[in-house]
Amino acid sequence: MGHLAVVGATGAVGVEVCEILDGRDISVDRVSLFASARSTGKRMTVRGQSIPVRELSEHSFEGVDFAIFSAGAERSRQFAPAALKAGAVVVDNSSAFRMDPNTPLVIPEINAEDAQDHRGIIANPNCSTIIMDVAVWPLHRVNPVRRIIVSTYQSASGAGGSAMDELRTQSADHLAGRKIVPRVFPHPIAFNLFSHNTPIAPDGYNTEERKMIDETRKIFHDASIAISATCIRVPVLRAHCESINLTFDRPITPDEVRGVLKTAPGVEIVDDREANRFPMPIAATGQDNVLVGRIRQDLSQSDGRGIELFVSGDQLRKGAALNAVQIVELLAR
């Protein structure tokens, strides 16, 4: 049994971590909640217990066994050393340590064994990476994926609770004929969409796209996979979608793909052509599984090595909070 600290407890991911703890048989008997001074004094209910939110400091980690950080890269860099010093293992939701060669980057369905090889910090991948990789990995295992071309449809939740509020507020403003004033996002999000607003490298790829490329290669332990990504923010509250085009080493059929994904952990096939029912954000919201559908041969590859997929996964849940809790479960075993 252990003591878990949730850092960034009042943020969108932190709240989700607390909710997920309710439903899981995790070897944790004590939970402490930390946030910035602004949230101090609030109380949150975790597993039926009302727990105070305390201000995060370097002294927060005494007696803590596991700390889930979801308070941004800057805070992770600042406070992870204190957690390590106190003997806690850090599961970090930020991008701070993901590409550090000494830090395992773990999706439990894919590379759980990497989690055992940590030096105090285990990184949680980017949400878009997790949602894609959970669907692609089971296929990669039976027929190596040589190339991935992905276009994302990312929800507001990826930018936090304030971004979800902005989508609601702007939508109401637009409907009422009021002027829209972007605050969280650089562009209007209501009834609009735009290229992911992360910095853009000289090669033209933004940071989100670069994460999908680099993290997937690290998690799959395969630097040779060719990947191109286009990341787009859409006016959806939570749950990301991704249109994924795959090229395999050998020919593969949609039926083979269905056969593999049917028993794949963390995957649910939603692929009802008759009823035109496929993965949608509102269906993925609150779900642990990544929904996979539109499974079909890529008509642009005549050699039968191409497959098209459309997936949806809850960005706050499997894309962040659930994956982190699963990593703690791996460690607490």
Added chain:
Amino acid sequence: MGHLAVVGATGAVGVEVCEILDGRDISVDRVSLFASARSTGKRMTVRGQSIPVRELSEHSFEGVDFAIFSAGAERSRQFAPAALKAGAVVVDNSSAFRMDPNTPLVIPEINAEDAQDHRGIIANPNCSTIIMDVAVWPLHRVNPVRRIIVSTYQSASGAGGSAMDELRTQSADHLAGRKIVPRVFPHPIAFNLFSHNTPIAPDGYNTEERKMIDETRKIFHDASIAISATCIRVPVLRAHCESINLTFDRPITPDEVRGVLKTAPGVEIVDDREANRFPMPIAATGQDNVLVGRIRQDLSQSDGRGIELFVSGDQLRKGAALNAVQIVELLAR
């Protein structure tokens, strides 16, 4: 000078046709408006003149030189013969005649010459096809495109004015905590997205995707282009976006692409990496040009033959009404 009939005048595309007539130097001196009995008695202002909307019948086309049909495939099939019999040339916005080998399928920026070879009907391509092809054609001319992988972000307007109303109503209902009841679309559209709700063929591709594939090959006069498409409806009012991955015959650089597109008709480059400003639906709305940005090398192709683009075009304008008016202009010259 000629007499133009607008069939389906009160629909989303018909209204747009009337607006576009205002601003263009088109050789038409008389405009007649037709719709279903429901709209009879309404009046619409075209070029400053109030014109009555009359009920469409087989006798509507006496003296008509050009008829733009935007009332759905069924009505086109039913009434185009009467228009032809009366001596009118039909520019048809529906899918009814697009793949008929005797009917030219025309985007004036690409294959204006095909319009001259008609037998009374000229088909206007699907909106998603037009928006993609206007951006891809100028590149195809200088370096043949061998493969296209496209994922769309399609607005509600593609399903007509009632679909736009549904997006507004559902958004208001969701914000007010009321239950959402889909009527036009089969799934909720507010704060959600879903696979394009057209029938799905045994190969798993829906009709919209099939249109993008077949129509592009017909317009480009190149049946060899390998194309795969994934068509998705998003909660945007009008203007479609498309994430386009291209493979060329020979290596090509983003700078070459920019050089070609800078002077391409119907194209505006919006590609400001510093300001993170790229094509967006709210920027494309009301514009004649297709906005093209996120121009970059496809990192998944090591031979330099791959380019990624993100484009946005007004679905009602260049995707439908404007293209049809441009075709009439070609004929009326």
